[in-house]
Amino acid sequence: MRPVRSDRTTGASTGSGGKTLGGSTAVNGMVYNRGNQGDYDALSARGNPGWGWDDMLPVLRRIEDHPLGASHTRGADGPLRLTTVAGTEPLLDDVIQAGGELGWQHTQDLNETDEERIGYTTATIHDGRRSSAATAFLHPVLDRPNLRTALRTHADRIVLDGGRAVGVEGRRDGRTVEYRAAREVILSAGALATPKLLQLSGIGNRESLRTAGVTAVVDSPHVGARLREHRVFSLQFRLTADAGRNRLLSTPEGQQQALAEYRATGGGPMAAPSFDVVGFFKTRTSLHRPDAQLLVAPYSMSLPMNSAEGVQLEREPGLLAIVYPLRPDSEGTVHITSDDPDAPLDIDPAYLATEHDQVTSVDAFRRVRRLFATDPLARWVDHETTPGPDVRTDQEILDHGLTDGGCGYHSVGTAAMGPNDDDVVDPDLRVRGVKDLRVVDASVFPAMISGNLTGPVSALAWRAADLILDDTSSTGRRGA
Numbered sequence: 001m002r003p004v005r006s007d008r009t010t011g012a013s014t015g016s017g018g019k020t021l022g023g024s025t026a027v028n029g030m031v032y033n034r035g036n037q038g039d040y041d042a043l044s045a046r047g048n049p050g051w052g053w054d055d056m057l058p059v060l061r062r063i064e065d066h067p068l069g070a071s072h073t074r075g076a077d078g079p080l081r082l083t084t085v086a087g088t089e090p091l092l093d094d095v096i097q098a099g100g101e102l103g104w105q106h107t108q109d110l111n112e113t114d115e116e117r118i119g120y121t122t123a124t125i126h127d128g129r130r131s132s133a134a135t136a137f138l139h140p141v142l143d144r145p146n147l148r149t150a151l152r153t154h155a156d157r158i159v160l161d162g163g164r165a166v167g168v169e170g171r172r173d174g175r176t177v178e179y180r181a182a183r184e185v186i187l188s189a190g191a192l193a194t195p196k197l198l199q200l201s202g203i204g205n206r207e208s209l210r211t212a213g214v215t216a217v218v219d220s221p222h223v224g225a226r227l228r229e230h231r232v233f234s235l236q237f238r239l240t241a242d243a244g245r246n247r248l249l250s251t252p253e254g255q256q257q258a259l260a261e262y263r264a265t266g267g268g269p270m271a272a273p274s275f276d277v278v279g280f281f282k283t284r285t286s287l288h289r290p291d292a293q294l295l296v297a298p299y300s301m302s303l304p305m306n307s308a309e310g311v312q313l314e315r316e317p318g319l320l321a322i323v324y325p326l327r328p329d330s331e332g333t334v335h336i337t338s339d340d341p342d343a344p345l346d347i348d349p350a351y352l353a354t355e356h357d358q359v360t361s362v363d364a365f366r367r368v369r370r371l372f373a374t375d376p377l378a379r380w381v382d383h384e385t386t387p388g389p390d391v392r393t394d395q396e397i398l399d400h401g402l403t404d405g406g407c408g409y410h411s412v413g414t415a416a417m418g419p420n421d422d423d424v425v426d427p428d429l430r431v432r433g434v435k436d437l438r439v440v441d442a443s444v445f446p447a448m449i450s451g452n453l454t455g456p457v458s459a460l461a462w463r464a465a466d467l468i469l470d471d472t473s474s475t476g477r478r479g480a
């Protein structure tokens, strides 16, 4: 295969995220997958003690309120309230059954094993309402006297004093504001904005900072490097029968009907996650665990999926499937272009830059085509509309992924933890080269946790809170 060009323009779509309390969990697709033993043990094997499966499984169980109840892998009393999609569409039952024909296990709890599996989505939804990081973790403690939230406030820089982080400078309603930390500053701005804030504060690769007009305070070469992101490949199919949600949701009248159903019952399509069915499968039988993820939704739309004009559902009945390699190893970058916090970031996601990502993407795409050609699902399929049967060769499939595919919105790695002097944060998430500064968000994962990131980031934050509390009790210092 010829190498695929990394396309900076696609980086624009990588920049979407939630700009509110709860962050991206307030706008995301609500699919709840949390990674598996191999992901967390790999973190630990990279020299990050405390992040292995034996450490993180109890945390994951602690945070979950799972509808299937507690088990050795699930939690039932935690703050993150979950739902399993009810599965009211025969069409989707047949997607799952076709997966079974390919040897994928039909499971009610997709997080229970790391076998090839398919089933209805577990979602961060409870009683028809989104469970975000804000509703799950922040709202229940809002009345604590040592907690203050500053809404409509944009952080511009970390305030450094003699090698210590002492506060944050930003803007609120057009005015400059500064917040002082009694103990330490914790940066949780997400995998794109966290490296940006570090770089604006002079913490980053000396050369890149110089190009942007920022004087380096700490030369930390990997701030904003090692960006890993899913490149999503899409397939769509026209159906032989009127099934799925296009007819209802593609017209204003249908949307009103769905809204009325939601108001009356708290259910229906308005209470569904973005994708109803999830699968994890191997692109080669020799692999010891799945390396690709499939998500299926009972609707189809105009492409490209992340277009600035927004999503337009098709009128005719259709199905959408997206697929991507679970653990991409292409590494991109995020760099500031100026010392002005309002200047655009230069994001190069370096999608599909490695042979692993190219080969896995193509094989995963072909496997999904095979799924849709397998009964009982095949009986529903009239023809493939996206990308269509003309896209056949490896290169054509890769080009389709780059042109009409999308960003997975799962960025990690831009302030990655590790044991080495040039890793941005240490395994306790402290930024190297600065005192009293920690990063607690997806940017500290040095590699992708398989699947979607709400679960892993929530567990990361829960464990980070324990680390911070441990430090507080050992030093006797208190405060925020």
Ligand SMILES: Cc1cc2nc3c(=O)[nH]c(=O)nc-3n(C[C@H](O)[C@H](O)[C@H](O)COP(=O)(O)OP(=O)(O)OC[C@H]3O[C@@H](n4cnc5c(N)ncnc54)[C@H](O)[C@@H]3O)c2cc1C
Pocket: 016, 017, 018, 019, 020, 021, 022, 023, 024, 025, 027, 028, 029, 030, 031, 032, 033, 153, 154, 155, 156, 188, 189, 190, 191, 193, 194, 197, 274, 408, 409, 410, 411, 440, 441, 442, 443, 452, 453, 454, 455, 457
């Ligand atoms: C469109 C979309 C769909 C997704 N779908 C799913 C899904 O279905 N399932 C799943 O598990 N995951 C999904 N994800 C991914 C998941 O939501 C994120 O990986 C996760 O929320 C990352 O958490 P974070 O804390 O690192 O960053 P974020 O959740 O992005 O939080 C960062 C916060 O920092 C704030 N911030 C940034 N810069 C500044 C600044 N300068 N000043 C003040 N505040 C700032 C942001 O406003 C935001 O509130 C999706 C993400 C997106 C964007």
